[in-house]
Amino acid sequence: MKLQRVFGYLILFLSCYFQTSTAQPYYYYDSPVSDVRYARVYRTNLLTGQEELFMPDSMRITNIWSDPSQKWIYIDERGYIMVVNADNPSITQMPLGTRKTGGLAGARYFPRLNRLYISWIEGTDGVGTTATASFDATSFALVDSSLPFIDSEAIVSEDESMVYQYGVDSLGNRSLDGISTSSNTIVESRPFINVGPPTDMKLPHGGANGKILIGYRFPEEAKTIYAHYQVVDLATNAAFPAITLPWKCEAYLSGDAKTIVVEEVSLALSPLGNRRYRPGRIYIFDVGTGKLRQRLTLPPDGVVMLFETYPERFFYFNKLTMQSLSGNVTVVTPGNVLLDTLISLKHQAITAGWLVDRNFLNELDNHLENAQKHLARGDSVNARKEIEKFREKVDKEYEKTSDDQKKGKARDKRFVTEDGWKLLYFNAQYIIDRLPEKSKK
Numbered sequence: 001m002k003l004q005r006v007f008g009y010l011i012l013f014l015s016c017y018f019q020t021s022t023a024q025p026y027y028y029y030d031s032p033v034s035d036v037r038y039a040r041v042y043r044t045n046l047l048t049g050q051e052e053l054f055m056p057d058s059m060r061i062t063n064i065w066s067d068p069s070q071k072w073i074y075i076d077e078r079g080y081i082m083v084v085n086a087d088n089p090s091i092t093q094m095p096l097g098t099r100k101t102g103g104l105a106g107a108r109y110f111p112r113l114n115r116l117y118i119s120w121i122e123g124t125d126g127v128g129t130t131a132t133a134s135f136d137a138t139s140f141a142l143v144d145s146s147l148p149f150i151d152s153e154a155i156v157s158e159d160e161s162m163v164y165q166y167g168v169d170s171l172g173n174r175s176l177d178g179i180s181t182s183s184n185t186i187v188e189s190r191p192f193i194n195v196g197p198p199t200d201m202k203l204p205h206g207g208a209n210g211k212i213l214i215g216y217r218f219p220e221e222a223k224t225i226y227a228h229y230q231v232v233d234l235a236t237n238a239a240f241p242a243i244t245l246p247w248k249c250e251a252y253l254s255g256d257a258k259t260i261v262v263e264e265v266s267l268a269l270s271p272l273g274n275r276r277y278r279p280g281r282i283y284i285f286d287v288g289t290g291k292l293r294q295r296l297t298l299p300p301d302g303v304v305m306l307f308e309t310y311p312e313r314f315f316y317f318n319k320l321t322m323q324s325l326s327g328n329v330t331v332v333t334p335g336n337v338l339l340d341t342l343i344s345l346k347h348q349a350i351t352a353g354w355l356v357d358r359n360f361l362n363e364l365d366n367h368l369e370n371a372q373k374h375l376a377r378g379d380s381v382n383a384r385k386e387i388e389k390f391r392e393k394v395d396k397e398y399e400k401t402s403d404d405q406k407k408g409k410a411r412d413k414r415f416v417t418e419d420g421w422k423l424l425y426f427n428a429q430y431i432i433d434r435l436p437e438k439s440k441k
Contacts, residue, residue: 025307026086027317027324028054028073030061041075041089046305046315049324055089065152067109068255068308072116076104081120083107083140093140095133096120102128106151112160113181114138117150134184147184148177155207155234164212164234166192166204176212176234196232196239205251208308210234211287213253213260225267227251229260231287241290245283246422248276255308259293259329260285263304277301282316283430284329292430294333295341298325335383336375338431342387343368345423354420357413360397364390384435391428394421 025046030039041055041064054073063076066086073089075082079101085091095118102121109116119132132147148165155164163179176195178188193200195212202216216228227249230242245262252261264281278301284294298316302325305315316325346364349355367390374383397414398421404412416424 025070025305025310025313025315025326026066027305027319028064028066029319030064033058041073044317044322044324046317046324047326049322051322055084063104065104065107067107069109069111070307070309071111072107072109074104074107074118079103081107081118083116083118095135095140095142105130106132106149106154108150108152108154108156108163109137110156110160110181111137115143115181116140117147117163119149119151144184148179148186150179153204153206155210155212157210157235162187162210162235164207164210178234195234195237196230197228197242205229206253207234207257208253208255209257211253211257213251215249215251227262229262229285231257231260240287243285243290244426246426249283250304252304252306252314253287254306254311254314254329256311258287258311259314260287261304261306261314261329278303284314291433293329294327294331295338295427295430296327299323332434335380335431335434336372338427338434339368339371339375339383339387342424342427342431345427349420349423352419354417354423355394355397356415360393360414363393367393380435381438384432384437387428387431387435391425391432394424394428398425 026043027046028041028043030041032039037060038058039061040053040058041061042051043054044051059075060078061075062078065074067074070086073084073086075084080094081096081101081104083093083095095116105121106119107117114137116135116137117132118135119130122128122131130149132150133145134143134147135141136143149167150163150165153166161181163181165177165179167177168174174192175189176192177186179185180187196202196214197216199216199218201219202214205213205215207213210233212232212234214230214232216230217226225248227245227247228242229251231240231253232238243260248265248267249262250265254261262283262285263278266277266279280298280300280302282296282298282304283292285291286293299318301320302316302318305317312328312330313326314329346368350361355361367386371383371386374386394416398416398418401411401415401417
């Protein structure tokens with residue numbers, strides 16, 4: 001029954017929300033023809049999984065980018081930059097078609113300004129300097145050809161008055177430049193060390209609505225695989241609550257900057273090529289509170305995709321099997337489902353030999369069984385207390401096991417390994433964060 005309940009909630013999650021839009025979310029890709037030097041453009045509808053031929057003419061394609069709004073598709077055809085209307089691929093413009101470039105370096109569409117910002121490499125064979133120009137999105141007329149560099153990962157403010165561009169200079173100094181779209185000039189530049197968490201061990205993971213998602217570690221964690229994430233408002237430098245996971249991860253910010261989707265990543269390579277294998281474990285957090293909304297286990301080796309036109313949905317696509325799943329990021333998984341997951345993870349940890357000793361396991365079982373009973377009666381406060389006791393005992397035994405190992409002592413008959421601690425401590429914490437400390441009066 002528990003397993004059926006978990007699958008029931010997963011099916012509900014995957015089907016309970018459908019947002020209509022004139023532009024469907026697509027995954028665009030090129031596929032070679034008989035002459036492998038040429039290719040055609042295909043796309044897969046991420047809502048239905050249906051594949052279709054997008055552009056039947058074969059071209060010498062080196063790169064394809066889809067705009068976050070999915071209104072425009074950018075194709076680098078051996079240095080000639082082509083802009084294609086996603087709703088009607090027969091409407092094609094080549095704003096840089098009269099010049100040979102070293103390749104497409106970035107493209108962004110600004111709907112409020114009705115502008116296309118396109119960056120390319122001046123030169124051939126990818127060697128040279130970068131350049132950026134803006135074009136009218138209706139006539140494709142050149143508006144300004146002397147803009148600061150703006151790539152596809154640049155963060156745009158909600159009113160499109162500012163663009164924030166992360167960059168590294170020739171000396172390795174990292175900075176975040178603020179570019180005004182009214183003057184098309186850099187109006188501020190700050191060292192990246194001063195943005196968000198006070199550590200230099202951090203990288204940007206995209207952004208939206210003038211907010212940046214930063215992944216970081218602290219120096220003392222240099223040899224660990226802990227993943228910390230935090231959203232920072234770039235206009236005010238105000239930071240939202242940080243979240244932490246004890247695994248190597250990749251994170252994504254939704255188009256409305258209200259949700260963080262975190263995807264666990266294995267250290268093993270994926271059969272899809274030179275990227276890390278993804279086991280399908282997904283965590284969805286609320287930006288405002290830093291609390292977990294959902295924890296999902298999906299088919300392995302998919303890729304998370306988020307779109308500005310679908311800010312309340314995420315899409316999970318496997319490029320090898322062409323399987324597509326989507327879900328509503330605003331749905332909150334019930335506490336009893338998360339508790340069932342924690343119980344299942346505890347059994348997995350026992351099977352793997354990550355925690356042992358019958359008396360210790362019985363103590364942990366008692367706390368989880370009591371929490372289940374409290375939740376069944378609607379008593380979330382006492383359920384939280386039982387899960388806190390479970391977490392504290394796991395933590396205490398792990399600390400003792402770790403100390404004994406550092407001192408070269410033989411492992412006690414009652415122990416918790418680091419893998420067991422990571423698995424159980426953090427998943428217990430997710431549930432605790434969702435349950436109230438005190439009863440409502």
